[in-house]
């Protein structure tokens with residue numbers, strides 16, 4: 373990630389090149405005059421004999437410059453700076469750029485785009501420095517505040533990417549436990565781990581079943597952040613399948629790629645608790661991370677098994693690849709003993725997310741109007757699109773089992789985005805609940821947007837943070 377610092381104009385000598393945002397109406401100098409004829413997002417490198425290289429970033433009319441446009445444009449501009457060998461880059465932060473949220477968006481774009489998962493590579497790229505250059509001390513104070521905030525939340529997203537990109541031979545359920553114990557050392561954070569025989573005692577049989585094919589056993593990690601002045605108490609549940617082979621309902625090889633990231637939900641829960649604790653957020657968060665590796669072995673669960681879940685309901689396993697909803701079923705009913713005001717679950721649940729909505733639209737369901745509206749509002753603020761799908765109770769008919777209370781997939785392949793939610797809702801009951809399916813957007817091929825390099829993108833997380841008041 374780029375290293376970011378705030379500098380006065382007088383320090384601009386330290387920079388070896390500059391970036392300068394230009395909105396329509398602010399073309400001012402002679403070399404920016406004809407930018408108005410160009411398409412917005414146009415970059416022009418000019419050389420001033422006194423100042424040096426300046427990359428003019430043409431942003432067009434202020435009213436048309438959406439957050440996403442600024443993020444992507446500055447991500448591209450930063451790439452341009454690197455390609456001319458600039459190591460200490462000055463961002464000239466004009467008053468209007470600062471006031472319009474341009475600084476925040478450009479930093480977000482540059483932080484998200486400058487990430488690379490290189491911890492297992494011998495040769496690592498050296499991250500450039502970005503110096504934010506302001507004129508007045510008032511601007512400097514404002515820029516510092518905004519920069520600190522953006523770095524704080526965006527670093528949480530990068531940490532999530534790190535967990536998700538980590539391969540499953542390293543990131544096992546045990547390794548997640550180690551990483552969670554580090555978070556548990558923070559102020560106001562406690563951890564409880566249910567594993568081994570304890571899972572049986574707590575009747576978390578669905579979690580046990582999903583992990584039964586792997587020698588690195590399943591577990592339920594509970595991380596609680598409990599500050600003194602909390603008004604709201606939210607249970608956050610995150611699917612934590614450290615690798616999803618599909619089990620005996622084995623995935624074809626090309627669908628198995630990316631399945632090291634099937635613990636995205638758990639990584640989000642862990643990092644949000646960490647971020648909440650670090651920023652002393654005033655919300656009580658009860659994080660639940662059901663962790664398992666979905667594998668094949670003589671002890672693995674199999675199609676046609678019947679599991680008595682934590683809720684007492686029995687589930688017929690028709691497909692061992694629909695394992696996420698089994699983990700969530702137990703966790704949803706388990707978390708209710710802590711009487712949360714709201715339950716939010718995040719999971720890479722259905723491949724059909726991607727099929728139906730592509731990379732940049734995140735589906736969700738909710739049984740509660742207020743929660744759904746607040747999420748929609750957060751999504752408007754962040755610019756990440758979320759789409760509410762109907763919780764069509766009538767679709768329960770597709771989950772009828774002839775031998776158990778419910779089965780884990782619907783017959784036929786239709787509507788699986790909805791039927792997976794209907795399955796979950798059977799374990800939620802009346803508690804206010806929001807379910808976010810992240811299977812669509814997270815895994816990127818690397819060419820869709822400059823702010824999403826190859827691998828885990830973290831799309832949607834900012835909206836969840838905004839929903840929880842963590843930004």
Ligand code: BES
Nearest residue numbers: 634691693694720721722723724781811
């Ligand atoms: N982990 C997958 C979902 C997934 C697919 C996440 C692609 C990210 C990218 C999940 O456990 C799964 O396998 N779902 C099945 C459900 C089906 C068997 C009803 C699916 O979507 O195919």
Ligand code: ZN
Nearest residue numbers: 616693694695
């Ligand atoms: Zn699966």
Ligand code: ZN
Nearest residue numbers: 613616634696
């Ligand atoms: Zn899965």
